[in-house]
Amino acid sequence: MEFVLMHIPVTQPTPADLVLTHARIHTVDPDLPEAEALAVRDGRIVWVGADADAAAWTGAETRILDAGGRLVLPGFIDAHNHVRLGSDGACVQLAGARTLDAIHQRITSWRASHPGAAWIEAEAFDYSAIPGGRMPTAADLDPVTKDTPALVLSYDVHTAWLNTAALRRLGVHRDRTSLPFGEAVTDPVTGEPTGFVRDFAVKGLSRDGHRALRELGVPWAAPDRQYGRLAKSLDDAIGYGITTVVEPQNSLDDLALFERARAEGRLRSRIVAALFHPRGTTETDLDEFAAAARKYDDDRLNVGPLKLYIDDVVEPRTAALLEPYAGCGRHRGDTFYPAEEFAELLTRLDARGFQCFVHATGDRGIRTVLDAVARARAVNGPRDARHQIVHVECLDPADTPRFAELGVVACMQPRHAAPDIAGPGQDWAESIGPERWHKAWPLRSLHTAGAVLALSSDWNVAEMDPMVGIYTAVTRRPLTGGGEPWTPQETIDVATAVEGYTMGSAYANFLENDRGSLTVGKLADFVILSRDILRVDPEEILGTVAETVVVGGETVSTRPGA
Incomplete structure (x- = not known):
């Protein structure tokens, strides 16, 4: 490097x-x-x-x-930090609630102190809290939420969980399951919505998804609530020594929140804001993205990269795998685009000079992105694009050297690889199966192969504190300490982890002439x-x-x- x-x-x-x-x-x-x-x-x-x-x-x-x-x-430069999502003080906090009973207790306690609430909103539910390895349903929420609509977001904000009242309020029924804010899962026998909504990160966090939620009266989507989350997260970031934050998924509407933070003196960390490119993004949208990049181009607020998704996440089995999920027959997840279509899309974006951050967690999703970058280079010619694959959770070893060969940055979150989050007994490890655990978050393999590591927290999916990420990268142990490390062959040393949180992340975002090291100039x-x-x-x-x-x-x- x-x-x-x-x-x-x-x-x-x-x-x-x-x-x-x-x-x-x-x-x-x-x-x-x-x-x-x-x-x-x-x-x-x-x-x-x-x-x-x-x-x-x-x-x-x-x-x-x-x-x-x-x-x-x-x-520190946190290369993937959702400061705009933050942690919402108006929500029931479910982090650490590891059983359905614990979730019920927290919601019941919150309701007792908010008797007039028009909505019950909660965040950070853990998939493993639902018994039997299944996904949650409205029936799991109804006993404690009654007739008050409830919206519960998963810890990774990739899925939403609704009670029966919320299904009614949001107009979700068997003939309307493709929603502006996600895809409602249906019961295979009755055809009725279960209350579980997939693809919330892809649709619900989009410009259209947020607008739809606001119009439907969901308080979580209101601009003032969004700004409150942003302001709190920015205060947390600077307290942790994060002097540059890469906010990886924003609409043009969201940029006003950063302008407000700057005007009010809350933008003490520098910001790089990527713009979300969902399916259906037009050439006119791209022209507007390019105009925003020209408008916001200083060392405090910089706009420019594009955020795309190729797959979803492992825990609800929506990441794209080369081989089927453990115990799931032939199911191996889907990509949001057919491989050929995605290669054509990335080639067009590359030709226009855009840098792309592509969410990819499964080995087939990651390979699809690498193949697309290879196509872009073949068609457009090699350039210093620094396209990023974000997360790189389950990587086939055959694709490890391709990151350096193609100039693709591995933007990774070490904390996700902790055994108490993804290891044996957790949904991630059990869904992948032990025979593929060697593919999990291969930090050392990628570093050894010459890939640029840009490390980050993925707040609020995991703790924002860089010390948590560095500790996990070095030990692959839980935060409680002790116990056996999980996949210790992929640990890295402290200096390499620090570089990933500084110079690696600076390079990944074309900032290496300004940040990342303590160098004259x-x-x-x-x-x-x-x-x-x-x-x-x-x-x-x-x-x-x-x-x-x-x-x-x-x-x-x-x-x-x-």
């Missing part, structure tokens, strides 16, 4: 705006891997070096930031950590906090260490 680093030489030191001293700086710059101090002027780094030379950059007006010997890293975005995660026992990575977060040379967040 080759990075182009922009260096701005300064021959005569003049006083800087900020000088950081007494630090153990891990620069993620191979030309100068470690340093003790750096200087900042006009929001950019003008010098990196030893403490002994810092005085030359210090004047009467220079602010001094003493790191006290702590580790300093480039600001780049934006002065960095974090001071409470522990040296490069040297401590991996178990101590958890609980490490970003004590000081600096963006463009300005301190934007401080908190005491663990």
